[in-house]
Amino acid sequence: xxxxxxxxxxxxxxxxxxxxxxxxxxxxxxxxxxxxxxxxxxxxxxxxxxxxxxxxxxxxxxxxxxxxxxxxxxxxxxxxxxxxxxxxxxxxxxxxxxxxxxxxxxxxxxxxxxxxxxxxxxxxxxxxxxxxxxxxxxxxxxxxxxxxxxxxxxxxxxxxxxxxxxxxxxxxxxxxxxxxxxxxxxxxxxxxxxxxxxxxxxxxxxxxxxxxxxxxxxxxxxxxxxxxxxxxxxxxxxxxxxxxxxxxxxxxxxxxxxxxxxxxxxxxxxxxxxxxxxxxxxxxxxxxxxxxxxxxxxxxxxxxxxxxxxxxxxxxxxxxxxxxxxxxxxxxxxxxxxxxxxxxxxxxxxxxxxxxxxxxxxxxxxxxxxxxxxxxxxxxxxxxxxxxxxxxxxxxxxxxxxxxxxxxxxxxxxxxxxxxxxxxxxxxxxxxxxxxxxxxxxxxxxxxxxx
Amino acid sequence: xxxxxxxxxxxxxxxxxxxxxxxxxxxxxxxxxxxxxxxxxxxxxxxxxxxxxxxxxxxxxxxxxxxxxxxxxxxxxxxxxxxxxxxxxxxxxxxxxxxxxxxxxxxxxxxxxxxxxxxxxxxxxxxxxxxxxxxxxxxxxxxxxxxxxxxxxxxxxxxxxxxxxxxxxxxxxxxxxxxxxxxxxxxxxxxxxxxxxxxxxxxxxxxxxxxxxxxxxxxxxxxxxxxxxxxxxxxxxxxxxxxxxxxxxxxxxxxxxxxxxxxxxxxxxxxxxxxxxxxxxxxxxxxxxxxxxxxxxxxxxxxxxxxxxxxxxxxxxxxxxxx
Numbered sequence: 001x002x003x004x005x006x007x008x009x010x011x012x013x014x015x016x017x018x019x020x021x022x023x024x025x026x027x028x029x030x031x032x033x034x035x036x037x038x039x040x041x042x043x044x045x046x047x048x049x050x051x052x053x054x055x056x057x058x059x060x061x062x063x064x065x066x067x068x069x070x071x072x073x074x075x076x077x078x079x080x081x082x083x084x085x086x087x088x089x090x091x092x093x094x095x096x097x098x099x100x101x102x103x104x105x106x107x108x109x110x111x112x113x114x115x116x117x118x119x120x121x122x123x124x125x126x127x128x129x130x131x132x133x134x135x136x137x138x139x140x141x142x143x144x145x146x147x148x149x150x151x152x153x154x155x156x157x158x159x160x161x162x163x164x165x166x167x168x169x170x171x172x173x174x175x176x177x178x179x180x181x182x183x184x185x186x187x188x189x190x191x192x193x194x195x196x197x198x199x200x201x202x203x204x205x206x207x208x209x210x211x212x213x214x215x216x217x218x219x220x221x222x223x224x225x226x227x228x229x230x231x232x233x234x235x236x237x238x239x240x241x242x243x244x245x246x247x248x249x250x251x252x253x254x255x256x257x258x259x260x261x262x263x264x265x266x267x268x269x270x271x272x273x274x275x276x277x278x279x280x281x282x283x284x285x286x287x288x289x290x291x292x293x294x295x296x297x298x299x300x301x302x303x304x305x306x307x308x309x310x311x312x313x314x315x316x317x318x319x320x321x322x323x324x325x326x327x328x329x330x331x332x333x334x335x336x337x338x339x340x341x342x343x344x345x346x347x348x349x350x351x352x353x354x355x356x357x358x359x360x361x362x363x364x365x366x367x368x369x370x371x372x373x374x375x376x377x378x379x380x381x382x383x384x385x386x387x388x389x390x391x392x393x394x395x396x397x398x399x400x401x402x403x404x405x406x407x408x409x410x411x412x413x414x415x416x417x418x419x420x421x422x423x424x425x426x427x428x429x430x431x432x433x434x435x436x437x438x439x440x441x442x443x444x445x446x447x448x449x450x451x
Numbered sequence: 452x453x454x455x456x457x458x459x460x461x462x463x464x465x466x467x468x469x470x471x472x473x474x475x476x477x478x479x480x481x482x483x484x485x486x487x488x489x490x491x492x493x494x495x496x497x498x499x500x501x502x503x504x505x506x507x508x509x510x511x512x513x514x515x516x517x518x519x520x521x522x523x524x525x526x527x528x529x530x531x532x533x534x535x536x537x538x539x540x541x542x543x544x545x546x547x548x549x550x551x552x553x554x555x556x557x558x559x560x561x562x563x564x565x566x567x568x569x570x571x572x573x574x575x576x577x578x579x580x581x582x583x584x585x586x587x588x589x590x591x592x593x594x595x596x597x598x599x600x601x602x603x604x605x606x607x608x609x610x611x612x613x614x615x616x617x618x619x620x621x622x623x624x625x626x627x628x629x630x631x632x633x634x635x636x637x638x639x640x641x642x643x644x645x646x647x648x649x650x651x652x653x654x655x656x657x658x659x660x661x662x663x664x665x666x667x668x669x670x671x672x673x674x675x676x677x678x679x680x681x682x683x684x685x686x687x688x689x690x691x692x693x694x695x696x697x698x699x700x701x702x703x704x705x706x707x708x709x710x711x712x713x714x715x716x717x718x719x720x721x722x723x724x725x726x727x728x729x730x731x732x733x734x735x736x737x738x739x740x741x742x743x744x745x746x747x748x749x750x751x752x753x754x755x756x757x758x759x760x761x762x763x764x765x766x767x768x769x770x771x772x773x774x
Contacts, residue, residue, distance in 0.1 A: 071740055113730055114739065119683060119690050121730065123610075124485035128731060132482045145687055148594060152684045155597065156606040168591075174684070175597035212582050212590035214687055239582070239590060242689060 059097070059105045062377055064089070064367070065112070065135025067125050067150070069142055072117025073242060076268045076296060077356045078142035081165050084353070084360025085139060086110065087345055092368055101375050108364075115141050119149050126153040135159070136377060139363050140179075142356075143267075144168035144186070144215045147179075154178040160383055162367055163408075164359035168218040172401070172409040179408040180386050180400050182359055182366065184415045186215055187222025189312045190263055192417050193289050194226050196434040197261060200445050201286065205235045207259030209250055209274075211266020212239035216291055223263065235259050244270055247277045255283055260446075265290030265311075272302060279305030279450050286446035294420060297352050300428040307428065308447025310419040314355040315395050317342050318440045319416055319432035326392035335365045338394035362395040419444055460633070463773075464625045464713045467720065468494060472618035481610075486727050488614050488682075491621040493719035495675050497703040498624040498712075502631055502668040504701065505709035507661060508644030509559070510567045512697050513574030514672065519691030520577060521547035521673020522680045526593050527586070529681065535602070540616070540677045547673025548666050555665035559658065562647070571694065578692035592687035599681075613682040620678065624671045629712045631667065640664050644710070706750060708759030713773055717758050722747075 064085075069078035089108045092098065097107040111133040113125045122141060129135040130153065138154050140147040140163035147166035154161040155178045163171075163179055167186040172179055197204055206227060210216040217239070227234055236257035240250055254262060262278070262285050265271040271293025278288060279302070287310065293299060294311035320338025327333070336344075341361060345353040353361075367382075369391060374381035390399045390412065397412030417434035421444050431441035455462065471491055475484035500514050525543030528534040534542065558569040582590050603609035631637040639660045642650035651657050680686040699722065707718025725746065729739035754761040763770050 070737060113736055116730075116740070118693075120696075121489065121727075123683065124482075124489055124727070125730070127485040128482040131480060145685070145690065148685045149683045152597075152606050152610070152682075156610060170591070170594045170685075174594060213689065214591045217590045241579075241582075 057099070057103050057105045059107060060377065061107050061109050062136045062371075063134055064108055064110050064137050064139060064364075065126070065129030065133055066110070066139035067113050067115035067122060067129075067141045067146070069117040069146075070114040072115075073267065073269055074117040074142045074146075076298065077165060077292065078117070080296070080354055080356035081142050081360035081363075082112070083349060084345070084357035084362075085164075085364050086360075087341075087348055087357075088361045088364030088368075090348075091344065092364070098368060098371055100371075100377075104377075106371060106377060111135055115146060117143070117146070119146055122146050122149045123153050126150045127157075130157045130159055136379075137162070137367055137382070139360075140164060140166045142166075144171060144218070145213070147171055148174075148214075151176050151179050158379060160367075160379055160386065162363045164363045165356065168215045169222075169406075169409065170214075170218070173406050175404070175407075177407050178383075180366070181408055181410040182362055182395075182398065182413070183314055183410060184413045185222075185409055186218035189219040189291065189415065190223045190289070191226055192415055192434050193263065193310070193312060194223070194230055194232070196417055196443065197232070197287070198230050200443060201260070202231065204232060204261040204286070205257075205259050206232050206261045206263060207236040207238075207254045207257055208234060208264050209236065209238045209240065209254065209262060210264035210291070211242055211244075211270050213242055213266060216264070216266040219291060220264070240266075240270070242266065242270060245273060247274050248281070250274075251278060251281045251283055254285070255281075260285060261287045261289075263289050265293060267291070268293045268296055268298075272296075272299060275299075275309050276302050276305045282450045284449065287443075288447065289417070294430075295355050295418065297354055300420065304450070306420045307422065308419065308444045310417055310433065310443075312415050313418045313430075313432075314413070314415055315358040316355070316416055316418050316430065316432050317353065318430070319438040320394050321392060321396050322394075323392075329392065329397075331390060331392040331397065333393070334369050334391045335362075335393045341394055358395050362393060362398070365393060365395075366398055417443075460712055460773075461626075461629045464629070464716050465622065467713070467716050468618065468621050468625060471621075471720070472615075475614070484611070484614050486724075488617050489727060490720055490723045491614075491617045492675055492679060493700075493703060493723045494716050495617070495621040495624040495671050497700050497707070497715035497719040498621075498628045499668045499671040500700050501628055501704050501709060501711075501715040502640075502664050504704055505711065505715070506631060506637055506640040506644060507664045509562075509661065509665075510701070511570040511668075512567050512701070513570035513572070513694070514668070514700060515694070515697040516570075516574040516577050516692060517547040517551060517669040518672040518676040518679075518696075519574075519581070519688075520550055520676070521669075522676025522686055522691055523581060523587050523593075524673075525677025526595070526680045526686050529599065529677075530593055530595055536616075536677075536681060539681075540674045543677035544670040544674035547669040547676075551666045551669030552662060555662040559661045559665060570697075574692050574694060574697065578688050581691065582688045590688060592685055592690075594685040595681065610682060613678055616678055617675070620671060620675055625712060625716060627667060627671065628715075631664075632712055636660065636663070641710070702747065705757055706747075708757030708761075708763075711759045711773060714757055714759040721758070 068082045069075050093107050097105045115122050138159050138161040142165035144166045148171045155176050161179050164182045167183040169185045169187050210220050271290045289310040294309045295313050300306050323333040342353050370382045370385040373385035387402045399412035401409040401411050416432045418430045419433045420428050421431045423429045433439050433443040471487050475487050503509050521543035524546040525539040528542050529539040600606045600609040603612050639655040642655050703718035703722045704715045708714030729735045735742050759773050
C-alpha cells in the first residue's frame with residue numbers, strides 16, 4: 001500500500017514538474033505590443049467619430065489555419081515563421097481589418113496545431129483545420145516535406161495555401177492549383193553565391209556537402225549544373241543524415257579533397273553543428289556557405305565559429321527592399337517598409353527579424369493584398385487575385401507562375417548572400433555581400449583562419 | 452450463443468475495427484475520418500508486430516522497415532510503372548514479405564537483446580540504402596503527381612477510398628492475427644515464446660516457424676506503407692523508416708496486452724486516440740508530448756501487463772472472451 005502511494009506521489013510530482021516546465025515556454029506566444037503597431041495596410045485607420053457616422057458594417061472573422069513545429073527538428077525556423085504571421089495578424093486587426101466595398105470588415109484569427117515536425121499527422125490536422133475549425137485560408141507548415149503532405153488536403157478542399165518555408169520545387173509541379181509560394185525556389189538558392197564566387201575566385205575548388213533531405217538536395221540539384229556552366233571544379237559531393245552530430249569524417253573528406261570553398265548545409269540543428277565543427281577542426285576553407293542555419297539570429301551564439309560563414313537569404317533587414325526600388329522596376333509597392341516591420345517585430349519579441357519571420361509576415365501580407373484586390377473573401381476570387389499578383393514588398397517581388405506545369409511557383413523573388421562579419425565594436429553582424437548593388441559590406445574572402 | 456463462445460476472441464476485435472470504420476460515416480465528418488485512419492493504420496501495424504512480439508516473444512525495434520520498404524516499392528510501381536493502387540499495395544506487401552524471409556533467415560538465429568539490436572541495424576541500413584538509391588529518388592524520395600488521383604475521381608475521393616482500404620487492411624491484420632493465434636502454427640510460436648529449446652524438443656521446428664512468423668508480421672505493414680504514402684502524396688527516407696515509430700508500435704502492443712488478438716488493437720486505439728486528442732485539445736495541445744509521456748509512465752507503472760492482462764487478472768470470467 002505504502003509502495004503504491006509512493007508511486008502515485010512520484011508520478012504526480014513528475015507530472016507537475018513537466019507541466020510547469022513546459023507550460024509558459026512551449027508556445028512562445030508573442031507578447032502583445034504595448035504601443036499601437038504600425039498598420040500593415042495602407043488604408044487609413046478609421047477614427048472613432050467616423051465609425052459612428054458610417055453605415056453599419058458587418059464584421060467577418062476569417063480563420064487562417066496552419067500547423068507549426070512547436071517540437072522536433074524544424075522548431076526554430078517554424079516558430080519564427082509563426083511569429084511573423086502573428087505580427088501581421090495583430091497589425092491588420094489593430095488597424096481595423098480590411099474593408100470591402102460591400103461594407104464587410106474582414107478581421108483575422110489563427111487556428112494552429114503542433115505537427116511535431118512529423119508528417120504522420122499533418123493531413124489529419126489540416127483536415128481538422130478545414131472541416132472542424134472552418135479555416136478559410138491556409139498557411140503551409142514549415143518545410144517542403146510537411147507542405148507536400150498538407151497540399152493534398154488543401155487541393156482536396158479547394159483551399160488556398162500560401163507557402164512560406166517550403167522552397168523545394170517539386171511540390172508545385174504535381175498539378176496542384178492551390179499552392180502559392182513566397183520563397184525563391186530551392187533550385188535557385190545558391191545561384192547568387194556562385195555568381196559572387198565567379199567574381200571573387202574563378203579558380204575555387206568546390207565541395208558540396210549537404211543534408212540528405214528534400215529541400216537541401218533540391219538546392220544542390222539546381223547548384224551543380226550552374227557551377228559546371230561557370231567552369232567551377234566540384235571536388236567533393238557528399239550527403240549527410242539530418243540527425244548527424246559528428247561531422248568529423250565529412251570534414252576529413254573535405255580537407256582531403258583539396259576544396260577551398262564549401263557550399264551546402266541543411267537546416268538549423270545540423271548547420272550550426274557543422275559550422276562549429278568546421279571551426280574546431282580548422283578545415284582551412286576560404287569560404288563557407290550553409291543553408292538556413294546562418295540566417296538565424298541564434299547563429300552568433302557559436303562565437304568565432306560563426307565568423308565568415310555565409311548563407312543564402314530570402315530577406316535581410318540591412319538590404320531590405322524599398323518603394324524606390326519598386327518604382328524603378330515599375331512594380332506596385334505594397335505594405336510597410338522593412339524598417340517599420342523590423343521595429344514592430346522587435347517591440348513584440350525583443351528579437352531581430354530573420355527571413356523566416358519576414359516570410360511568415362509576408363504570407364499574411366500577400367493574403368491581405370489578394371483579398372483587397374478581389375474585394376471579396378470568396379476563395380475563387382482570391383485565387384484569381386493571387387494569380388494576377390505582381391507586387392513589390394519589403395520582402396521583395398511577389399509573382400506566381402500560373403502555368404499548369406508549375407502553378408504557384410515563385411518567379412519574382414530574388415535572394416541575397418549574407419555573411420557573418422565583425423563590426424567596429426567587434427560584434428558579429430550579418431552583412432549582405434551580394435548582389436553588389438545592394439551589398440552592405442565587401443565579402444570576407446578568404447575567411448580568417450581559426451586561432 | 453455457441454457461435455459467440457467459439458469466436459468471441461474474433462468477434463470483439465472485429466466489432467472494434469468495424470466501429471472505427473463506421474464512426475466517420477455516421478458522423479459525416481472528414482476530420483473523424485482522418486483520425487480514424489491514423490488509428491486503423493496503427494491497429495494494422497501493431498497487430499502485425501504482435502505476431503512476432505506477442506506470440507513468438509521476439510522484440511523487434513525495427514519493424515517499421517517493412518512499412519517503409521513496402522511503401523517505397525509500391526509507390527515506385529504506381530508512379531514509374533503505372534501500376535494500379537490495388538496491385539501496388541499487393542506488390543508492397545509481397546516485397547516486405549520477401550525481405551522479411553531473407554532477413555529472418557539470417558537474424559532470427561539471434562535471440563533476446565542481440566535480435567533486438569540487429570533489427571535496429573536493419574532499419575538504419577535500409578534507410579541509408581534508400582537514401583542513396585537513385586531509382587527510388589534518393590534523399591528526395593518520390594512525389595506523386597496529382598494525376599494519380601484522377602482514377603479515383605480526384606484527391607477528395609482518393610482520400611475517402613484510402614480510408615476504406617485502410618479499414619480493410621486493419622481487418623485483414625486482425626484476422627491474420629486471430630488465425631495464427633488459434634492455429635497449430637500459433638501454438639508452436641507460443642511454445643517458442645515460453646522456452647525455445649523446450650519447444651524444439653517437443654517437435655517445433657523453431658527456425659522455420661520464426662521465419663514464417665516474421666514474414667507474416669511483415670506483409671501487412673508493407674501494404675499499409677503503400678497506402679499511407681499514396682495518401683500522403685510523397686515518400687522520403689526519413690518518413691519511411693522512422694525508428695521512433697517502431698518504438699511507438701512496441702508501446703501500443705504492450706499497452707493493450709501482448710500475445711492477445713484484442714490487446715494491440717486496444718493499445719493502438721488508446722495510444723493514437725490519446726495522442727490525437729491531446730494534439731488538438733485547446734488545453735493540452737502545446738504540452739501534448741509531455742502529457743502523453745506522463746500518462747504512459749503511469750500506465751506502465753500501474754498496469755504493466757497491459758489492458759487485457761489487467762482485465763483478465765481482475766475479472767476472471769473475461770478470460771474466455773479476451774483471447
